[in-house]
Amino acid sequence: MESVVSIMTEKIKKYLLKDVTFTISLVGAIISCLFGTFSVSFIDFKVILALFGLMLVIEALKSMGVLKWLAGRITTLAKTKRQLVQSLVGLSFFASMFLTNDVAILTLLPIFLLIAKQALSKKELVLGTVLLIVAANLGSSVFPTGNPQNIYLFSYYHLNLSTFFIWVLPFFGLALGSMWGLTLLISKASFQLNPTTSSPTVTWKIGPFIGLLLMLAYVTNLLTSWLWVFLVGCLVGVPFPNSIKKIDYLLLGTFLCFFLIVGNLAENDTLAHLLRQSVQNERMTLWVSAGVSQLISNVPAAILLAPFTSHSRAMVLGTNIGGMGTIIASLANLIGYKVFSTYSSDQKGRFFSYFSLINFSLLAIFLICFTF
Template sequence: MKRIVAFFTNDLLFSLSLLIALISCFFGKFSIESIDFKVIFCLFGLMLLVANIEKLGILTYLAEKLIDISATTRALIRNITLLAFFSSMLLTNDVAILSLMPIYLTITKKIPDMNNKILGAVLLIIAANLGSSFFPFGNPQNLFLFSYYSLSTVTFFQWSLLLLIVSLVFLFLSFLWTKKSRIPKQMAPLPTIDKRKISYLSLIGLFILLGVFDLFPYYIIIPIAVILLGIYDVGTLKQVDYRLLATFVFFFVAVGNFAQLESVSLLIKKQFTTNSATFFGSIALSQVISNVPAAILVAPFTTQTQALFWGVNVGGLGTIIASLANLIGFKIYKQYYPNQSKEFLIKFSGINLIFLVGFAVVFRLLL
């Protein structure tokens, strides 16, 4: 019994998502189609790939290189944040966080007196969410909206470019508030990396990206990648956070069930009729069910496409569940600093609230 209690209390987000999914089953009929298996498959493959990369020592190597080009903690946070911002445009926000958060946290382990490491982690997550909004394939909600509304490429980039500019302004302002202290020079030589193993993992990473970008059926390419990774090192299969994958599944189930309620449909149709209502409504909804399900839930009931686009992308700021990528960042931070979960959530919420209010004001004026 103690083990069961510990299993559910050690990960409250997992437990809460399970509870919500179970409650939703009383209001709607469960459908397997509610689950976005592409997200689950790709996330599993990426988590397994990152586990192998970390074990190989590549993250430690990159951490040492970043320390070399960053004289101060402010420069370090700026460099990793901008790297997350621009890499997420092509790699998606999930991949950027899965890849860069371990690198950043590996660096913080080498700088014990770094007192603003949580700020850096939070800015990294924010940057990945914002940067991924620039391209249609950068995050799931954009890919869905681009396809559902049959948006032209010109229209999409007109909206996303404004988001890009505002995001960079806010990020550079946040760097000014980052404490600045010198990073001691690392005397240890850079670790050596097996180039053959790097080539092998890079090839598997390419396989996974083929599935992420729909260049090859994910249900074929991801299992192949997982088998190859298992052959390479079967032990890393134990390092995958299966509860995080289950959390995603529970959220998909809950949204699918609640969307079947006629009262929910009528409420959305009634409320999401104007630019302002759609913008703020999609932000508010994202805080509760995350921005991807919010986009899927609202799109069929509104024609305010631009407001919905900005709303769900800005809506990724805010609560820890406003974007599923936020959960990934939190889970990784918790693995490195298990005793700082509460402090992280408090600072994450505070910083995100500032960004959310600022973005809401700016884009309300632009609508």
């Protein structure tokens, strides 16, 4: 009996350590409910359904190999080192708008690193890695479905597409210009790839593409009934059953926990007052949301602060800008580092140097530009 308990304890411990953010949010939710109350009304089920549907579609698209195939095709057109980096960084930027920043990194970064080991110097490999991660973060910021905090904020503030795009258009321009400028640091020298390197094959099925369009419409409130998510589940889950298993359920659990935490905080007059005071105007909301993101990452920061301010534009911009900076400012940063350390463990020190220099520089530039 003791051995069974010990095995179960180890499994639970391993599961909880798998995602520290989820574990911390779970502990916080339990404590908040013990001192407050457990209420289903705290939970925004539209956001949960939107995340579930999008993750299901994205997992199916990943299994089809669409992004890998596209990366392979683009790579064959590159003639210089700079063009190689620009093509994959650009693909990371635009793909993350629809497929989220973490998916863009998980799919494209391994391809980039395999090619970069043949074509680039170690410095260029590390710099290109950092740029690809930054591009995924920036690109995901300019579309409502690009990252979890945008999905949440779009739903919470009942935004419409035209308003959202007007807000992020300057962000898009600055982001695109910044990424293009940074890629100029890569040499224009030509490169030679191993002839065995070829474009991955892709399995074309229409279900995931229809599912993606339906989920984009659901997130942006063009479709409102939860039945559309059920339809997406049928369109995608039946032909791609493994996609259901691969969904990041810990992320969904993290959202549920933070909804409970924030719901209880809102009912505590003292804490609610302190949070409202910290985000009482546009400038404070922008800086506080970006600053809090540095400590707990931008998704929890959005869920924590949004209920206490009506400055929706500043929240959207602040949490997206907040994805730059520290390694924990965005989950995508940590994913990128994990992938990089698997392929180039001897370059971790250089990675952190380049990552910190570029991210904190961009964080300062974006904050200054959007403050004035």
